Amino acid sequence: SQQGEEDPQALSIQEGENATMNCSYKTSINNLQWYRQNSGRGLVHLILIRSNEREKHSGRLRVTLDTSKKSSSLLITASRAADTASYFCATDASYNTDKLIFGTGTRLQVFP
Amino acid sequence: GAVVSQHPSWVICKSGTSVKIECRSLDFQATTMFWYRQFPKQSLMLMATSNEGSKATYEQGVEKDKFLINHASLTLSTLTVTSAHPEDSSFYICSADGTSGSGETQYFGPGTRLLVL
Numbered sequence: 001s002q003q004g005e006e007d008p009q010a011l012s013i014q015e016g017e018n019a020t021m022n023c024s025y026k027t028s029i030n031n032l033q034w035y036r037q038n039s040g041r042g043l044v045h046l047i048l049i050r051s052n053e054r055e056k057h058s059g060r061l062r063v064t065l066d067t068s069k070k071s072s073s074l075l076i077t078a079s080r081a082a083d084t085a086s087y088f089c090a091t092d093a094s095y096n097t098d099k100l101i102f103g104t105g106t107r108l109q110v111f112p
Numbered sequence: 113g114a115v116v117s118q119h120p121s122w123v124i125c126k127s128g129t130s131v132k133i134e135c136r137s138l139d140f141q142a143t144t145m146f147w148y149r150q151f152p153k154q155s156l157m158l159m160a161t162s163n164e165g166s167k168a169t170y171e172q173g174v175e176k177d178k179f180l181i182n183h184a185s186l187t188l189s190t191l192t193v194t195s196a197h198p199e200d201s202s203f204y205i206c207s208a209d210g211t212s213g214s215g216e217t218q219y220f221g222p223g224t225r226l227l228v229l
Binding site for chain 1: 203
């Protein structure tokens with residue numbers, strides 16, 4: 001399977017704390033994306049980082065990419081209860097860049 | 113921004129019946145749409161790639177006769193789960209590829225929850 005791995009599988013923190021999620025993938029990529037999914041809902045695109053980029057910011061989100069280690073991290077700073085959701089990384093498939101291969105996901109719980 | 117809708121949002125059916133799920137791109141045309149399946153507390157697994165005007169491409173292990181896909185127009189793809197069984201109960205999500213065709217601009221629908229009794 002080409003599916004990426006994410007860790008931790010689950011993360012519980014208090015409001016105001018930072019949350020870090022990691023994603024590892026198996027093949028070379030053109031880009032990596034992070035998505036958020038509220039329970040039982042569709043996906044919301046958060047951020048895309050290209051293979052030639054090392055770090056990207058968007059509001060309270062910070063994404064890093066290390067292509068030598070085939071890994072990425074998503075940092076959410078100053079978390080809020082509303083950040084409670086599952087977070088998935090997704091890479092373009094090496095054999096077909098139109099397709100996305102999703103990681104296993106991290107379930108984040110932020111307590112008020 | 114680009115919007116993708118799915119209908120129905122949830123469906124309960126008896127074992128042996130067929131269920132059709134629609135995926136529509138509301139404000140853009142999508143040559144390519146994707147269908148995913150997600151079991152509880154698991155990730156999204158790509159089932160098939162739907163191309164307008166041609167046959168869908170199925171991922172390994174996905175039965176094309178079980179999951180019929182029709183992409184009849186640039187704004188509509190349908191997934192029909194034929195002779196559904198309880199093990200087909202899942203959350204089905206579609207996405208539509210924006211005009212770039214690079215996979216960078218996939219817009220996801222809200223999902224359809226299927227429960228087969």
